[in-house]
Amino acid sequence: MNSDLEDKTLNALLAQPTQVSDRGFCRDTLKLIEKPAARKAKIFSAAGIAWLALAFVLASPAELNLQIQKFGDIFLSLFPKSLGLVELAQSSFPSSGVDFTLPTIVLFISVVLLWLSSMTRI
Amino acid sequence: MARRRLEIDLFSKLLNKERSLIQRARALHDREAYGTLMQLHQGKVRAFLIRLCHRYDLADDLAQETFISAFKKLDTFKGSGSFSGWLFQIAYNKFLQRMKDEKRREEVTISYVLENAVKTELYEGMSADQIDLENAMRSLKPELSAAISLCHSYGYSHREAADILNTPVGTVKTHILRGKGQLRTLLNAKTRVVGSK
Numbered sequence: 124m125n126s127d128l129e130d131k132t133l134n135a136l137l138a139q140p141t142q143v144s145d146r147g148f149c150r151d152t153l154k155l156i157e158k159p160a161a162r163k164a165k166i167f168s169a170a171g172i173a174w175l176a177l178a179f180v181l182a183s184p185a186e187l188n189l190q191i192q193k194f195g196d197i198f199l200s201l202f203p204k205s206l207g208l209v210e211l212a213q214s215s216f217p218s219s220g221v222d223f224t225l226p227t228i229v230l231f232i233s234v235v236l237l238w239l240s241s242m243t244r245i
Numbered sequence: 246m247a248r249r250r251l252e253i254d255l256f257s258k259l260l261n262k263e264r265s266l267i268q269r270a271r272a273l274h275d276r277e278a279y280g281t282l283m284q285l286h287q288g289k290v291r292a293f294l295i296r297l298c299h300r301y302d303l304a305d306d307l308a309q310e311t312f313i314s315a316f317k318k319l320d321t322f323k324g325s326g327s328f329s330g331w332l333f334q335i336a337y338n339k340f341l342q343r344m345k346d347e348k349r350r351e352e353v354t355i356s357y358v359l360e361n362a363v364k365t366e367l368y369e370g371m372s373a374d375q376i377d378l379e380n381a382m383r384s385l386k387p388e389l390s391a392a393i394s395l396c397h398s399y400g401y402s403h404r405e406a407a408d409i410l411n412t413p414v415g416t417v418k419t420h421i422l423r424g425k426g427q428l429r430t431l432l433n434a435k436t437r438v439v440g441s442k
Contacts (some may be wrong), residue, residue, distance in 0.1 A: 133429060137397035142369045143295065148305065149283045150326030152312050153276060237250050 198232070263328055271319045279319075283312050288369065289433060290336050293394050295339050296379075297387045307343060311336040326408070334409045337391060344387075367372065381431040388393055389424030391415045 263285065265373075269278035290311060294304035315322075315335055322331055365371050382390055388410070394415070395406040403421075407414040 130384060130425070130429075133425060133432070134397060136374055137393065139372075139375060140398035141288060141292045141371060141375055143291040143367050144369045145284065145287060146367070148287055148291070148308070149280055150282060152287075152309050153280050155309060156279070156313055156316050157276060227348075 264324075267324070267328060268318070268321065270316070271322070279316055282328070286332055287312070289329070289399060290332055292334060292368070293391070293399075294336055294340060296342075296382050296394055298338070298391045299383050302369065303343070307336060307339045310339050314339070326405065329399070330405055330409055331397065333399070334411075337410055340387070358395055377432060377435055378428070381435070382429050385424050385427055388412075389420045389427070392420035393424045393428070396421055 249310050263282065266278045266282045269275040270282060287308065291304055291308045294307050294311075295301060296309065298304050311332060315332055318335075322328065365376060368375075368379075382393075385393070390404055391410055395401045395409060396403060401409065403414050407417045410417065
């Protein structure tokens with residue numbers, strides 16, 4: 124480089140802009156862009172399912188009760204009677220006065236399952 | 246003449262490609278198209294930010310924020326100016342915001358001076374003169390460096406640079422004049438030191 128740097132030389136040097144090489148920058152940034160989008164999609168689908176369930180309950184609560192009972196029957200038939208789910212529930216809440224019918228147990232199990240699933244990240 | 250025409254053809258082809266990528270990314274939220282756009286512009290946006298904040302990690306953080314923010318705001322890009330100009334504007338605002346938030350302009354300048362070796366391995370094919378220039382750029386204030394980079398390195402007019410930096414045209418011209426003066430002094434001093442050895 125000349126000892127007395129001329130304006131032309133400096134301009135020519137400045138006119139060759141340096142470029143930083145990619146080195147995974149685009150890939151990492153795209154991942155960051157995609158992350159919230161995927162989460163949003165999951166939240167939307169969960170909200171959609173919840174809305175459908177609500178609509179189903181509001182449309183026909185009796186039908187829902189029947190469905191839950193059927194589901195409960197199937198669910199309980201999977202376990203041996205010795206497991207004593209009803210007895211377990213009654214012993215857990217001895218003085219609560221809650222009627223531990225099949226739908227109640229099924230609802231209880233559903234709530235527990237939902238709670239467990241909510242523990243995992245969406 | 247023929248070479249100039251060839252350059253113009255190439256430039257217009259690139260511009261058309263860029264436009265179609267922007268449309269795809271905007272209308273369909275096509276991440277692949279946006280990825281290609283990012284590949285086209287990341288090199289200069291990151292080099293610009295390195296010149297401003299003098300720290301490689303911070304520059305990359307800001308560059309990521311710039312591209313994420315640009316993707317979210319793609320609908321607001323009117324297309325009246327260049328896409329790269331719009332990106333530079335977001336990047337510069339991100340830089341100013343970060344400096345304002347952390348109130349560490351002096352701190353960054355100090356770390357810049359301390360971290361005075363250019364990481365040549367991060368750049369694409371750097372000549373010895375370019376390394377000297379990048380080292381000298383590190384001594385400039387961000388506003389001087391930004392004005393010089395935009396007008397002399399990336400080919401923006403004073404008016405366009407003023408829009409990107411949100412400052413009057415006169416200020417941009419003053420910053421360029423002052424910055425180039427400082428660069429000349431620094432580079433001449435370096436040459437004298439090398440020559441005397």
